[in-house]
Amino acid sequence: MVREVPESTDQTSQTPAEAVVRAHEVTFAVDGRELVSEVSFDLHGGEVVALVGPNGAGKSTMLSLLAGDVPPSRGSVEIAGTEVGKWKSGPLARIRSVMLQHNSSNFAFSVDEAVQMGRLPWDVDADRDAALVAEAIADGDLRGFEARDITTLSGGEAARVSFARTKVQTTPIVFLDEPTAALDLKHQESLLRSVRQLRGDGAAIVVVLHDLNLALRYSDRVLVFGGGRLVADGKPAQALTESLVEVVYGQSVRRVQPEGIDHPILIPV
Amino acid sequence: MTSKVLNQSQMPVSAPATSRAAAKAERRHSIRRLPLLTCVVVGLAVLVLLMVVSASVGPLRIPLGDVTRIVWTQLGLGDGSGMSQRDVSVVWQLRIPRVLMGVLVGAALAISGAALQSLFNNPLADPGIIGVSGGASAGAVGVIVLAGGSITWLLPLGAFLAGLAVTGLIYVLARPGRNTGTSRMLLVGIAVGSGCQALTGFFTFIADDQQLQTLTFWQMGSLAKVIWPQFWATLPVFVAGLVIVLLNARTLDVLTLGEREAQHLGLNVKRSRLIIIIATALLTGAAVAFAGAIGFVGLVVPHIVRIVIGPGHRGLLPISAIAGAILIVAADCASRVVAPPSEVPIGLFTAAVGAPFFLFLVVRMRKSSW
Known part of the structure; x- marks a missing residue:
């Protein structure tokens, strides 16, 4: 069975639309400790953006800020040109959806x-x-x-x-917080294929991922977080270098390019 | 580094998992529910029957046929000639308001329990257990002592306002979220409940003899002293709470997913929260104002109803109201029949059923949710 391998060609440049999500110098501090520091990026439709980084790097906090769960201490998050805090909850829910990590129910x-x-x-x-x-x-x-x-x-x-x-x-904007964390191999792949499909329909997707190889395989762009800061922003194959991963995660890796697969793979060494 | 590879045919196949055990597990976890309409019809039929029976039994037994005739006559729909005046006044002046109040109290407690459970995202929430009833009681006692208790309509109002303050306080201290669990909600409930008890105790302490008599009766959780004016004073508070909760059935459904999730689905969580807190305070106030704090109805009833028709609030709320009403009318009936001529407090019956049930739920609850 031949599985379609997602291409990492630059599709976003073909649709030079307005940024649908814009984070501008966003800082979020609790008790004087900055969990997210001066992060800026734009997000466009038809783009899968992976948020990666070690535990406690501020990925989930960033997602909460984007979703409008918490207001930034400084800076601004805009969705479709309007600050996220100024949206009414109803209309906002028709333009962005959020999947959280914890999905247990008591009922x-x-x-x-x-x-x-x-x-x-x-x-x-x-x-x-x-x-x-x-x-x-x-x-x-x-x-x-x-x-x-x-x-x-x-x-x-x-x-x-x-x-x-x-x-x-x-919704045209989708935020996913570690959607694949609890999934087996097959369902990880099928979920991320669905994400690619949403992207094909023009949605902008931000997905927090722990598995860098999934980010390499499925995302158009990675935002690498370290200590609350955005330390790299770019195409996954270019951004996720051996040296960057080692610096950010404190773990040395080897990057290999297997034959017949069009994205590199990171192996911890 | 050798690993034995199983023969393909020996390999465990994960899909499709159609073994008999899996199918059995599937059925066990699948949801089967009774149709809503059936539940409403059967529930109402049982309730009406019980109401008639309850109006008939007591120290003075009045035949069921006479009860219905008296009620029809009073409503201007029948001919009451030949009825004994004593029977008429016992049924119409004493028993009917009492039965109606029982319906109202049971429905109010059950619905406010269901709403609180969704608000706290916790099936163990109950107006009695988390201290809302205690707060409403303190408010009602305060009214009796400070205002003399002669102004009937002030009582439900006082109970509502105090219930509102307490529900708000508990909610602020034990909001559902990732770092708060059942234990926090229960601990806050215990503390707030104790504080309210102290307040009630203080009011009791400064009460004069006549007020004390009213209080003692009231604190036992009883419908024995209910008369028409009290029913009419409670009805608007109850109806207001009932309407608000019923209009927010969908909101309550979504809140069971969690506050953040509900917000992401477009719910204005802050506003919804406030509305539901007000509605539960209205309902608890209505329930407590004249009948006293009757425990566990709000816990037991929605829990059982969920098993029968599911957790969707569009069905859960009306059926819980009917079931709660049935429970209280039945308990009130029993309170008169068990040891005549004295009356056993209703709270005793509900606690006898509710306390073991609560313990059962606590033991069975998944450890992760603490």
Whole structure:
């Protein structure tokens, strides 16, 4: 079986659209300690951007800032030209969706109902809603699970349900916080293929990833965080050099280019 | 470095996983629910029957047929000629307001329990357990002692306002989130509840003899002294809370995902939170104002109803209201029948069922959620 390998050609330059997300000198401090320091970047439609970096580098905090969960201490985050804090929650939910890391629930909704909740920001259109939910469930390999009680799901299954809910929200901006952390190999690949598909539809996607090889394989651009700062921003194959990874993570790696695969692979040594 | 490779046919195949055990597990975890309409119809039928029975039993037994005739007559729909005046006044002046108040109290407690559980994202929340009832009680006692208790409508109002303050306080101290769990909610509830008890104790201490009599009766959790004016004073508070909660059924559904998730789905979480806190305070205030603090209804009822029809609030709220009403009307009925002519407090029955149930839930709860 030949699997389509995502190309890392520069597709973004073909659609020189306005930046849909703009972080400008964003700083977030708690008790005087800066978790995110003076980070600036623009994000365009049709772009998969991976946020990578060691534990505590500020990736999840950055995602919260982008999502509008917390206001920045200094600087600004703009979504579609408006500061994220100035958006009303309803309209904002029609343009950006967020998948968080923790997806446990205490209430026994069915998988079907849990995915359906992603349609909340939109006016009810029973047929379309049902079609979107069914598609997301099939895509997440959750068919046959529709009636399952979500409190009984494994971590990976819960993450797939959460991703399906994010997808049916059908927003042009998507923020994903470590969506693949609990997933097995097959589902990691299929989730990130879905992400590529969203990108193909013109969405801008920010995804926090721990696995640098997944970032190399699936993202158009990486933002490398270290100690709350943005230390590198560029195409993954160019940004993720042996020396940068070693400096940021404190772990030496070898970069190899296997034959027949069009992106390099990092191996810890 | 050799590793034995299994023969292909011996390899465990992960998909499709259609072994019989897996299918069984699948069925066990699958959700089966009763249709909403069936539950409403059956629930209402049981409730009405119980209400008639409850109006008939007591120190003075009045046949069921007479109860319905008296009610029809009073509503101007029947001919009450030949009824004994004593029966009429016992049924219409004493028992009917009491039964109606029972319906209201049970429904209010069950719905406010369901709403609090969603708000705290925790199935163990209950107005009694987390101290909301205690706060409302302190408010009502304060009104009895400070205002003399002669102004009927002030009581539900005082209970509502105090309940509101306490719910807000508990929420600020034990907001659901990644660093707060059930233990925090329960600990805050214990502390706030104790504070309210101290306040209630203080009011009791400064009460005069006549007020004390009112208080003692009231603190036992009983419907025995309920008369029409009290029912009418409570009804608007109850209806306001009920309408607000029912209109926010979808909001309550989404809040069970967590506050951040709800915000990401377009909910104005700050506003929704405030609305739900106000609604639960209204309901708890209505429940507590004249009947006293009756525990565990808000915990037990929504929990069982969820198993029957699922956690979706559009069904959960109305069915919990009916089931809560059934529970309180039945308990009130039993309180008159068990040891006549004295009455057993209703709270005793609900606690006898609720306390073991609560312990069962605590033991069964996943460790991760603490």
